[in-house]
Amino acid sequence: MLDRVRTEIVEKGGIHGVHTLRRIFRIMDDGGNNRIEPAEFKFALKDMGISITKDELEKAMTLFDKNKDGGLDVNEFTNAIRGKMNPRRIDLVRAAFQVLDREGRGVVTMDDLVQIFDPSLHPDVKEGKITPEQCVRDFGKQWDTLERDGVITFDEFLEYYRDISAAIPMDDYFELMICNAWRMAPPGADSSAHATRVLVTFENGRSEMVEIEDDAGLDTHWFPYDRVRVVNADP
Numbered sequence: 001m002l003d004r005v006r007t008e009i010v011e012k013g014g015i016h017g018v019h020t021l022r023r024i025f026r027i028m029d030d031g032g033n034n035r036i037e038p039a040e041f042k043f044a045l046k047d048m049g050i051s052i053t054k055d056e057l058e059k060a061m062t063l064f065d066k067n068k069d070g071g072l073d074v075n076e077f078t079n080a081i082r083g084k085m086n087p088r089r090i091d092l093v094r095a096a097f098q099v100l101d102r103e104g105r106g107v108v109t110m111d112d113l114v115q116i117f118d119p120s121l122h123p124d125v126k127e128g129k130i131t132p133e134q135c136v137r138d139f140g141k142q143w144d145t146l147e148r149d150g151v152i153t154f155d156e157f158l159e160y161y162r163d164i165s166a167a168i169p170m171d172d173y174f175e176l177m178i179c180n181a182w183r184m185a186p187p188g189a190d191s192s193a194h195a196t197r198v199l200v201t202f203e204n205g206r207s208e209m210v211e212i213e214d215d216a217g218l219d220t221h222w223f224p225y226d227r228v229r230v231v232n233a234d235p
Contacts, residue, residue, distance in 0.1 A: 001056045005045070006081050010167045012049045018082055019142065019163035021048060025074040035071035082166040089174050093161045096182045097154050107151045110140045116182060 009017040024044045028036050036044070038057055045052055052060070064076045100108040100116070114136060125135050142160065161178070168174045179186055 001052070001059055002080055005050060005052070006166070008050045009048065009081065015164055015167045016142075017048070018078065018166045019160065021045075021081075022074070022078050022163060024048070025078070029074065034075045035069075035073055037071060041072045041074075041077075078163075082162050085162050085165050086171070088171055089161070089165055090158070091187055092175055092178050093158050094154070095187050096178050096184060097157050099182050099184045101154075107153050108157075109151050110136075113140075113152070 009021060011017075013020045021044065024047055025036060028040045028044060038061055041060065042052060042057055060077070061070075061072060063080070064072045064074075066073065066076070097108070100112045102112075117136075125132055130138070164177075165174060168177065175186055178184075
């Protein structure tokens with residue numbers, strides 16, 4: 001059941017699927033104790049276009065109602081869906097946070113993020129669907145994962161990327177996404193080098209990370225988390 005639900009979460013919600021589901025869970029968790037009723041759990045999945053059978057719901061309750069009070073522990077469920085994040089990815093997230101936390105305060109604000117995030121290059125802004133101001137507000141809503149206090153701790157930053165990581169099977173792709181998103185060099189590389197990195201797919205199916213050293217003129221400020229530059233070329 002978990003494998004099927006995990007696959008459908010990614011199919012329905014894309015790279016933000018797990019994060020979206022957790023936000024739905026938080027809305028339903030009126031008591032703030034990270035527990036929801038079986039009917040709420042089923043509704044949350046349905047809200048994402050995912051259906052589960054009565055038997056699957058009973059199995060979920062068996063797995064995630066450890067204290068047998070009739071409520072499902074949403075943290076245990078999402079942790080099971082996400083799986084463990086490996087050390088390489090955690091190091092990348094930590095490096096990205098340090099790029100934002102320039103003063104070493106241990107927290108960053110939306111102002112810190114917006115200095116790098118350019119809403120004018122967001123596809124929805126370009127198409128006139130939302131204003132730059134709306135884009136910034138929507139962007140900010142993604143980050144208050146533990147407390148809605150206007151600042152983002154490393155734990156909150158990491159929790160967000162744990163959700164994202166669940167939808168990205170390749171470590172190289174995860175590195176590409178996070179380095180391009182925050183305009184940073186990979187750990188161990190020259191920190192002054194900000195060349196755009198792309199995942200090149202050759203005609204024979206082989207994939208390889210490539211740096212574009214001269215990226216002048218490229219739209220490099222906005223790299224959506226669910227996209228990667230893919231091109232066909234001769235190996």
